[in-house]
Amino acid sequence: MQVEVLPNAGSPLLPYLEDKLVIVIDVLRATSTMVTALANGCQSIIPVLSPEDAIERRLTLPGSLLGGERDALPIDGFDLGNSPFDYVPEKVGGKRVIITTTNGTRAIRDASAAPKIWMASFLNMHSIVLAVLRQFENNDKLQGVVVFCAGTEERFDLPDTLCAGMLIDGLGSTVTLNDLGEAARMLYRSSEHNLVEKISDSVHGKRLISLGFERDVVYCSTPNVLPIIPVFDEGEIVWLTEE
């Protein structure tokens, strides 16, 4: 299986995606929060690029909530921030959430040519690995996996890259990798026993901790606790029902 890792949203050169399974990773915090929201009964998540888009979209979807962040902080007038701890069952159960985040939403948009787009985080990695392996057993139209690390402000992000490395490590030894995929696997293998420390020491981790979100950083660094695969389908992110 061919696995190509891209470093950040806004990468100028996108590979051919029409026959690829794309996996979007934004550990701190967009995809971790999406996984958590769906696990807590959220009906679906609608990613949009700007707060203005979110407000406009809600006009057509009464009863839905607005969520997201700018510069890691909640947006004025929105119902929810980008902390997974905002997305508790009492708030999001049975609801649609229209969400805008800086990097994660852009990564989903950049992936839009792909036939399948899933969201991964440490939280749901075990389920992602098993589902990827099943896809490639059953679907000979897919020609590989492209991992979109959302990145931070169009830069390489260590938490996202470690998470991509955990995915690749889990897929076994028969994968063919680009250089960033090989680097991701090496980075993951050298830090799998101190993920929280490495992620807390990253530029984005330190910024979140300085803003009071240490609990988010620790939670988002926890592997294999939620058996959920968020899939992007016709503009909405919902729980994957396997074919």
Added chain:
Amino acid sequence: MQVEVLPNAGSPLLPYLEDKLVIVIDVLRATSTMVTALANGCQSIIPVLSPEDAIERRLTLPGSLLGGERDALPIDGFDLGNSPFDYVPEKVGGKRVIITTTNGTRAIRDASAAPKIWMASFLNMHSIVLAVLRQFENNDKLQGVVVFCAGTEERFDLPDTLCAGMLIDGLGSTVTLNDLGEAARMLYRSSEHNLVEKISDSVHGKRLISLGFERDVVYCSTPNVLPIIPVFDEGEIVWLTEE
């Protein structure tokens, strides 16, 4: 000391460079070849962006040689390719070489706002580390180091990143790093004893080996054999005479 690593030439977001020492790394093969050429008596290297620019430039510099590559292969009608083994004393001794390479030349151009631009490779890393440390002892106008990995076709390149990691590792424990700098150090530390193997297995390494350049890949993966610091100054790359 603050050290920021950028992943490839053509990075859309350049940091403020006016108070930085920039170190350009293109292990396979531009900076390795430049170090070798200067060690072999080449008078200076003039990096230009295109083969056409090189031919035009030679009109003003009679007696100079043309060197470089496109898609890793020599350019028709040029005197030298991009293999360090082309740059032997009998050919380059006492001569200027006008050189165009895909990624390395672009990285040098992108760095042009910096007051100091040096070229690093595994070959000259020991000298680079010592010279960087001396610069920061003696020069309080410099506010940090920015490492430009040239990359391959605007992508993350493992050989360049490992070389950046060796630089950072050599600078000691007091450096402040961006995420890619931290990743580079981790990658170098986990492969410092099998550099040739890791570089040979990279996408660019495999491509060069398939084209018959295995000897180049092994040579360019050899640390600390040439005590040369190429410095870009007024359009030419020359041997650094320390202030």
